[in-house]
Amino acid sequence: TQLLEQSPQFLSIQEGENLTVYCNSSSVFSSLQWYRQEPGEGPVLLVTVVTGGEVKKLKRLTFQFGDARKDSSLHITAAQPGDTGLYLCAGAEGGYQKVTFGTGTKLQVIP
């Protein structure tokens, strides 16, 4: 079983601060996805990155796929309370036939 390690596990910050969440593996992925999960709900897809070195931006969120396609990061600028949730990365192998989810980073943004 491939493992995707996310760090940190927990993060509590003040509104307006910046933060970065990391997703690391020893495996090479054909693509990597980031999801956000709010309490009582299922994960919702934020972005998919497919090319090594790719950077995608979604408003205040910046996603980067590592050059070797083994790792990814999520950077949030000027965090808002609405960013609170569990962030999950998911790596796809073999043409999307197999997807492995990371362990998750629980983010709390305090007003």
Place this chain on the structure above:
Amino acid sequence: DADVTQTPRNRITKTGKRIMLECSQTKGHDRMYWYRQDPGLGLRLIYYSFDVKDINKGEISDGYSVSRQAQAKFSLSLESAIPNQTALYFCATSSLGQGRDGYTFGSGTRLTVV
């Protein structure tokens, strides 16, 4: 209506009881999945189905079974529930090859086995 609907949302059951969790989808996706979520362990795949006649075990299928009754329906059964099956269960769907659309998840079933 939600794209992926799971029932029930919450369930408390006793050890040894058989329980079924149901999932239906309106996405028109061929692929359906059952995941289990535990704190610190992320989402782990229980079973998946790529079409009505295709059922595959995931990484933690022991103690579970599934039925794909139709393209839109995929149910998960715990034949004899045990306390360590207490968890949050998610059904998900995806299009062929998943592509860039990722998974669409239901809202989950919180199962407690006492």
